[in-house]
Amino acid sequence: MARVTIVGGGYGGITVAKALDDVAEVTLVEQKDTFVSHAAALRAAVDRDWAEKIFLPYDRLLTNGRVVHGTALAVRGTTVEVSGHGPIEADYLVLATGTAYPFPAKHMESSSIIAKARIERVHANLEQSSRVLIVGAGAVGIELAGEITSAFPDIAVTMLETSDKILPAGDYKPEIREAIADQLAQRRVKIITGDSLSFLPPVDVGVLSPFRVTTQGGRRLEADMWFRAYGSAAATGFLSEDYDEVRHYDGTIRVDEYLRVVDHPGVWAIGDITDVRESKRADAARAPVAIVLGAAVHADGLPSPWLAHRLDIAADLYTSGRTEAILVSGDNRRAGYDEPTVMRSYLLSRGIPEQAIALDYAGFDTYDTCVRARRIFGIERALLVTQDFHEPRAVAICRAVGVDVDGVGDSRAHSDRIGWTVSWMRERAAAIKAVADVVSRRDPTLGRQETSVKEAVAWTREHRR
Secondary structure: OOEEEEEOOOHHHHHHHHHHOOOOEEEEEEOOOOEEOHHHHHHHHHOHHHHHHOEEOOOOOOOOOEEEEOOEEEEEOOEEEEOOOEEEOOOEEEEOOOEEOOOOOOOOOOOHHHHHHHHHHHHHHHHHOOEEEEEOOOHHHHHHHHHHHHHOOOOEEEEEEOOOOOOOOOOOOHHHHHHHHHHHHHOOOEEEEOOOEOOOOOOOOOOOOOEEEEEOOOOEEEEOEEEEOOOOEEOOOOOOHHHHHHEOOOOOEOEOOOOEEOOOOOEEEOHHHEOOOOOOOOOOOOOOEEEEEOOOEOOOOOEOHHHHHHHHHHHHHHHOOOOOEEEEEOEOOOOOOOHHHHHHHHHHHOOOOHHHEEEEOEOOOHHHHHHHHHHOOOOOEEEEEEEOOOHHHHHHHHHHOOOEEEEEEEOHHHHOHHHHHHHHHHHHHHHHHHHHHHHHOOOOOOOOOOOHHHHHHHHHHHHOO
8 A cells, every 4th residue: 555644633634644544554743642623722712621622632533544743854755754753754745734823723732731731821811811902803813802702701802903904814795894893892892903013012922911012003002911813824844945946935835736736746735734725624614505416316216325425414514503504406307317306305314304405406517506506596605515526626616606615525435446536537527618617607507596595594593593
């Protein structure tokens, strides 16, 4: 079997390691002694129960592969120099080191014991604090303000943002910013925009020690403790000079459409360290609806294994609360062949309420599904469920026709080695057709407007209260 080394045991790294565990000799290199679920790190800072929950051991991650705890010191070719272990050679290398970010949003300590102690200190300090300053009013700063004011409603929080608006880095609609600002105001959070600190506070973040600072605009701010909610940086400093030509000023790495590092054979990069200009999320984003692309169904009324995998994912998205409706879209052109109905029946067997399922009987291909989702069902934002090899093309098509989607790809199809390989090869030809469809803007089978998705979303919202 091929030897694969994965550097970085965050969300992306563990996903790749798990997917390759049964087909390659996997070595996962991670400096931390436990996996840290940073998606919940801000909650952990204010809730002692969560301080234990975000640290998870790696001992059950891999069945066949191994986890090496150590710091990657250098990379040359597909060989990684690891502190305390020496060089680890491989046939293929995956870089998944993510980004560094200020505490408490991310924990950079290698020891979970030290990280937990730091969280406990922050919590104890918050219990004694009455004034907190958060520098930065992006997504992290807003989430932190929400967590603090939820757990400690008597704390007066001030947010300072250099930009003239909150959430400056995202393409958010004005009404979103207004709604968030209103919610923060209700929590007595003071928001100052268009200003910045003249100098940083003289104490470390999360430390209880009253201080006074001034802003460039002449404001005087006083607080008992502060947090920095800006300054994300790609963690690629360990890469050798061989990577200078493909490393951007912000530390991200240049990759091709298959996430291969340019001019570095056998090396891939994933997640935050790539220069792919899209939102990178630890988990599937939330969206009102999940769209499941159709696939073959059997004469006995059961979905093919690959379609069943897609439907399992959709069911999990719904039951976990990450979506409020499921649109099943497939082929119903021939008598006796009905993909959407089979898909609905399978979801019902998984416990999904019938009222939460909408059917599209004219999703003859990916382009048709995406166009109809927007023009017939009125979907603007969705999660798109398919196999992982198909996901990039499907996402690109939907975004091109006006549907903001995040792809959720099934990787279990890899177990069907022949089928997966054949399908992956077909994607090359399918990509050409996709370009032609998008450029030509051909009209699929349309028809009357459908309200079933909106009704499904409304039903779920009513019954989840």
